[in-house]
Amino acid sequence: MRHALVLGLAAAISAAPWQQAAAQAADPTAAEFDKFREIMEQDNPAELFEAKGEELWRARRGPKNTSLEQCDLGLGAGVVKGAYAQLPRYFADVDRVMDVEARIVHCMMTLQGFKYEELAKQPFSSPVRTPEPVSLATYVAAQSRGMKIAPPQNHPKERDAYETGKAIFHYRAGAFDFSCASCHGEDGKRIRTQPLPNFTKPATAIAAVQGWPGYRMTGGVMHSLQWRLNDCYRQQRFPEPGYASETLSALLTYLTVNASGHVYRGPGIKR
């Protein structure tokens, strides 16, 4: 495990269990992992954060002492059920496409009066602290469990976000000449023993979405897709992308639209 920490070529988003099985059917180690995956998923500590998120959603908080119950996640103010399955999407009030965490941060700012700078200061989980947007995203995501992933592509800005995200995905730069596609643009590759699913194809792009937000066994922390993309860019040897930025919303639009049609199984558990 010590070892695992020092490795770091590029952006690896862990494959969902069935993807791992498909990618490494012949690998007995992967088969052994899969056998115990179901047990791990049956009782997933992510549920603790889901519960925490629900509590936070309903609680009156922030300088305006308001709950998030009037937050519009795309299906109307206060509608949480099924909202995550249709994100990222265009929001007229900000005239841009937002992913779940960007939207939650927006609601925390507008409804509750929190400042972006405060929320973006330490946006990722540590063993001792889980930022509120992470728990909230886990709660919101869980309310789309069992639903088909269907981010809309109706508004011109939603289509623009997809195409821009695609261009960002393929943009090679930085000290190592990497793009997202360097690791996730081909079938059947792996980094060390970790499978590298191909996110450019609908059949395997689901691995970018499934299991997120995810409880990460390493460190025992809850992580969102904002964290996942941030750590991908670190390993890509890029500068740091802004938390809940439009760049990440565009990238998530590209990944999620590619995964459309698959059934979302709720917050997951990751290595």
Next chain:
Amino acid sequence: MRLAFVVTLACAALLLASCATPPRDYRPDALSLMQRDFHAKGIAGMDRLNEDSVQATCNKSQDNPPQEVADKLQKEQLAAVKWPADGKLLGDWKAGERIAQNGQGMAWNDKGGVGGSCYNCHQVGPRESSFGTVGPSLYQFAKKRGYSADIQRYAYGKIYNAKAYNLCSQMPRFGHVRALSEQQIKDLTALLMDPASPVNQ
């Protein structure tokens, strides 16, 4: 008059179906968004978002540039390789193995270059079963290719700048970007080329 109007409508319909216009290039949108949304952190400055000539050529051609463009740029890259002044290309394969195992370096939380990340993408020595498959297996590298001075030079050069041999290779340019020192590249070359290295057993 009426006819013209109908024709105009038909054109508009075609445009909406986006069959009459060439596909829009979203690269400029992507670039300006990234320039706005990213920030420097640690050793990873904003300059890392700028494409150099190799990156730009590969990005614009989906890693498939015209042959003459690739040839020209490869030549430039090869000419920029700094060969060891002492003429010796082989260092210590044991040190090389450690560098090959180490995946740290050049990220915003690193101080500078550290390791070669080789096992992340390649099978190298026979004792490490945790290796990636993004690049080809390097096991028995010299045993298969021979131990000649030319192959030594190729191995050193490829680690120093993979793009000097294959312009849009997925492999980083470890020497070119100073991610690895001359000594480290010598040690890695020894890992691949030394007859005593486990790689060639």
Next chain:
Amino acid sequence: MADPMKIRATLQGDVADVRVLMAHPMETGQRKDAAGKIVPLHFIQTITAQLNGKTVFNADVSQAVSRNPVFAFKVKGAKAGDKLSITWQDNKGDKRTDEVVIGAGS
């Protein structure tokens, strides 16, 4: 303040299948924080389950239990509507009790 547990208790005949998730850091006393300082031992030591107020399951555990612990066990002689409560106590004396009503078989 410790966060609530997540308890599931489902009947299979007269046996309640109990599964519980606990929010706890389970610090081993060996981990270093970001500043390089050792994080002191902090872990759940005892767990007790009661069925309608009567103790039916007990455990003593160490810091080797994973962070945010998961346990499952099976209680005999339970029926729908019974109250099942679980209490944990850690080495700092923090305590938490949560209760569920056992549902009919799922």
Next chain:
Amino acid sequence: MHDTRRTVLKGIWAIGALASAAAAGLLSPVRAFAAWNKGAFEAKSAIDAMRALGMSSAEDSKAIQIRAPDIAENGAVVPIDITSDIPGTTSISVFIEKNPFPYTGTFDVSQGAIPYVHLRVKIGESSPVRVVVAAGGKHYTTAKEVKVTIGGCGG
């Protein structure tokens, strides 16, 4: 299979067989849940911990099932399912032999639970997971090896 378990058992037992036989007679076989057993939890070897718990005379048994991965995906969270088919089982104890403090816990099922428990543990390096069951005034044991692997990339 049986032979392997025997060998593992002998390895642990070699040091303390005599002392443990004596201890077994003195201590109550049914663990009293009066206090968290500091001595056992702080013991640096499985045998010392078992001795502190009065369990070191345990006999090898095939009637205890341990379900745990042969290779753990992540040593920080290793799922273990334990079932005892030994009549009159009162408690189940777990020892991760290579951990710095091997004694991981005891689950008392004597007051109305079925002899089954699921738990998730940290395993620092590949190690036998040893289980000791108390039943009818005696102790029974078995073990299963769990390998802990080097991970994928840091991501």
